[in-house]
Structure formats: structure tokens, C-alpha cells
Amino acid sequence: MDTNYSDKRISDSMEEALNKQMNAEAEQAQAYLALGVWADSNNYAGIAEFFYKHSEEEREHMFKFLEYINARGGTAKIGAIPAPRDNPTDLQSCIEDVWQHELDNSQKIYALVDKAMEEKDWATFNFMQWFVKEQIEEEALIDGLRDKFALASEDKGNNANFYSLDRDMQNAPQEAEIPRESKL
Numbered sequence: 707m708d709t710n711y712s713d714k715r716i717s718d719s720m721e722e723a724l725n726k727q728m729n730a731e732a733e734q735a736q737a738y739l740a741l742g743v744w745a746d747s748n749n750y751a752g753i754a755e756f757f758y759k760h761s762e763e764e765r766e767h768m769f770k771f772l773e774y775i776n777a778r779g780g781t782a783k784i785g786a787i788p789a790p791r792d793n794p795t796d797l798q799s800c801i802e803d804v805w806q807h808e809l810d811n812s813q814k815i816y817a818l819v820d821k822a823m824e825e826k827d828w829a830t831f832n833f834m835q836w837f838v839k840e841q842i843e844e845e846a847l848i849d850g851l852r853d854k855f856a857l858a859s860e861d862k863g864n865n866a867n868f869y870s871l872d873r874d875m876q877n878a879p880q881e882a883e884i885p886r887e888s889k890l
């Protein structure tokens with residue numbers, strides 16, 4: 707597709723900010739993928755599946771930004787993705803890490819909403835509302851996981867609690883599925 711820059715309907719700085727968030731979503735997809743591998747190798751198969759599915763969701767978010775930037779006459783620029791952080795030490799730190807990650811991402815989304823409002827870029831403002839809503843769901847989802855972990859931890863050493871927590875997470879509602887081809 708030819709790019710006609712005179713048709714660009716987002717500011718240069720908005721294009722840059724949207725690209726930055728697009729790459730942040732790709733980074734999150736990688737981060738969740740790495741956590742899935744970690745959970746799998748620590749015998750939390752349900753949590754691993756939950757993280758793998760969530761990785762796909764983050765990739766879909768990345769794609770939404772990509773399509774929007776291009777649809778507005780901008781150019782999506784795929785950047786390098788930093789390596790995922792070190793593996794968590796245990797399930798609790800893993801969950802807290804994910805929680806913090808989602809809270810940070812909500813702030814990034816709000817900053818884009820602010821910017822769209824400042825620029826009176828109502829198309830981008832409208833586009834970003836989907837992400838505002840999505841972050842409400844994601845925060846609720848991960849907060850639910852934190853609650854389940856807190857409940858399971860009450861009776862310390864009871865592995866059955868963690869077994870049910872793991873099984874629960876496998877069935878936690880998410881929009882994305884793990885790509886079929888990769889299913890064992």
C-alpha cells in the first residue's frame with residue numbers, strides 16, 4: 707500500500723505515541739509468554755494456559771494499534787522488543803508482577819487519552835476508549851487472580867488449594883485463544 711503523507715490525519719507526535727504503545731503491547735505479549743513458560747515449568751499448567759491466552763490478547767492489542775495508525779494515514783513502525791524480565795521467584799511475586807504491569811499499562815493508556823484530548827483528536831480519543839474499557843476488564847481479571855491466591859494461601863501448605871486455583875485459572879474467561887496449531 708502506498709503511503710500518501712498528505713493524507714495523514716494524526717499529528718507526528720500522536721503517530722509516535724501510538725507507535726510506542728503498539729510496541730509496548732508487543733512487549734507485554736512477550737512478557738506473558740515468558741511467564742507462561744515459567745508457570746508451565748513450575749507445574750502450574752492452568753496458570754500457564756491463562757498466561758498463554760493472555761499473551762495472544764496483548765498481541766491483538768498490538769494489532770489494533772497497528773491497524774489504527776495505518777488507517778489514519780500514519781505508518782506503523784515495528785520496533786525491537788526488549789527481553790522479558792527475569793523469572794519470578796514464586797507464584798505470589800509472579801501475580802504481583804503481572805498486577806503492577808497492568809496498572810502501569812492503564813496509566814499509559816490514560817496518557818494517550820489525555821494527549822488525544824489536548825490535541826482535540828477525537829478520532830484517536832474514540833479509538834482509545836476501547837482500551838480504557840479493556841483495562842478495566844484486565845485489572846478486574848488479575849485482581850481476581852490475586853484474590854484467589856490470597857484465599858488459597860490462607861491454609862498454608864494445603865496444596866489442594868493451589869491445585870484448584872490452577873484449575874480455575876485454566877477456565878478464566880478471556881477473549882483470545884492459544885493459536886490452534888500450537889495446541890498439543
Ligand SMILES: [Fe+2]
Binds near residue numbers: 731
Ligand atoms: Fe494490552
Ligand SMILES: [Fe+2]
Binds near residue numbers: 734764808811844
Ligand atoms: Fe494487558
